[in-house]
Amino acid sequence: MDRITLKAMAKINLGLDVIRRREDGYHEVRMIMQTVDLCDELSFQRLKEDELRLATNLDFLPTDQNNLIIRAAKLLKEEFGIREGLDVNLTKRIPVAAGMAGGSTDAAAVFVAMNELFRLGLSDDDLRKRAVAIGADVPYCITGGTALSEGIGEILTPLPAAPACTVIVAKPPIHVSTAFVYRNLDLGGLERHPDIDGMLECIRRQDLCGVAERLENVLESVTVKKYPIIARIKEFLTSRGALGALMSGSGPTVFALYDDGEKAAWVHEELRKSGLVKESCLTSFADRTCMKTGGKMGVRERNLRV
Numbered sequence: 001m002d003r004i005t006l007k008a009m010a011k012i013n014l015g016l017d018v019i020r021r022r023e024d025g026y027h028e029v030r031m032i033m034q035t036v037d038l039c040d041e042l043s044f045q046r047l048k049e050d051e052l053r054l055a056t057n058l059d060f061l062p063t064d065q066n067n068l069i070i071r072a073a074k075l076l077k078e079e080f081g082i083r084e085g086l087d088v089n090l091t092k093r094i095p096v097a098a099g100m101a102g103g104s105t106d107a108a109a110v111f112v113a114m115n116e117l118f119r120l121g122l123s124d125d126d127l128r129k130r131a132v133a134i135g136a137d138v139p140y141c142i143t144g145g146t147a148l149s150e151g152i153g154e155i156l157t158p159l160p161a162a163p164a165c166t167v168i169v170a171k172p173p174i175h176v177s178t179a180f181v182y183r184n185l186d187l188g189g190l191e192r193h194p195d196i197d198g199m200l201e202c203i204r205r206q207d208l209c210g211v212a213e214r215l216e217n218v219l220e221s222v223t224v225k226k227y228p229i230i231a232r233i234k235e236f237l238t239s240r241g242a243l244g245a246l247m248s249g250s251g252p253t254v255f256a257l258y259d260d261g262e263k264a265a266w267v268h269e270e271l272r273k274s275g276l277v278k279e280s281c282l283t284s285f286a287d288r289t290c291m292k293t294g295g296k297m298g299v300r301e302r303n304l305r306v
């Protein structure tokens with residue numbers, strides 16, 4: 001086999017707590033990660049020539065060392081002395097710089113694809129150990145699903161699948177730098193922390209309302225303060241029947257959970273007309289990040305850009 005095509009799914013954080021800042025500048029976190037059915041598509045082709053090529057549908061994305069795809073491919077090439085090359089074609093659908101781990105999930109797809117194309121024989125655990133060198137969310141993205149993420153993101157505990165629901169994902173027309181958000185987080189000044197343990201219990205009990213009541217993200221204290229439009233989107237969604245709404249990761253994407261798919265579809269239409277968001281979609285939870293594909297994308301994914 002010399003080619004493979006993968007869907008690489010996005011994530012949201014049902015809960016995001018920051019425990020402390022380490023000496024080395026990394027933050028220790030406690031996060032509940034959830035894959036959503038919204039994905040990039042990556043096709044990989046083995047090359048005889050010893051080079052890495054990347055093409056993408058978005059012209060503002062880097063295609064050199066600054067792209068996590070190239071960094072992940074280099075890491076495996078160097079460690080395993082691979083003298084052949086790789087041609088990657090990325091169709092980007094996950095909003096960029098949005099708090100949905102778009103770059104991380106692409107990097108995870110590279111690990112999964114190269115393991116197969118170059119017959120490296122690595123287990124998911126082996127891949128995760130290497131993946132953390134590319135980014136804190138990459139180990140999670142190797143398998144995805146519902147998981148508790150601790151340490152800097154490399155200590156992962158798989159959880160039972162979160163209760164099914166319809167999810168609205170909405171990104172306002174702004175880009176947020178993750179580094180900026182963490183730099184400006186005032187840990188000592190936080191008045192409360194998310195009830196991560198309570199959320200874990202609700203997931204185990206399949207209690208969707210309990211999950212929705214506990215949605216909380218300490219990074220909102222930075223991003224929402226700087227970009228009030230995030231609070232307006234949350235308000236828009238919660239005042240229209242969402243069980244709960246929250247900013248994902250460092251933002252600015254907001255997601256909302258609904259137990260009524262028809263109502264969610266109606267609210268999504270209203271949201272698109274509101275002018276509050278640049279990109280949005282109606283989606284659901286998914287149970288893994290990287291999936292082989294025949295190439296056809298679902299309706300939800302095609303709907304993303306509005």
Ligand code: ATP
Pocket residue numbers: 061062066067068069095096097098099100101102103104106107137178249250251
């Ligand atoms: P996270 O949720 O892990 O913080 P994010 O969704 O906020 O990630 P990304 O979409 O990964 O952020 O992009 C952040 C920056 O990383 C972008 O500005 C982009 O220039 C750079 N980048 C590098 N590789 C990629 C990639 N494969 N896809 C998207 N962005 C990438």
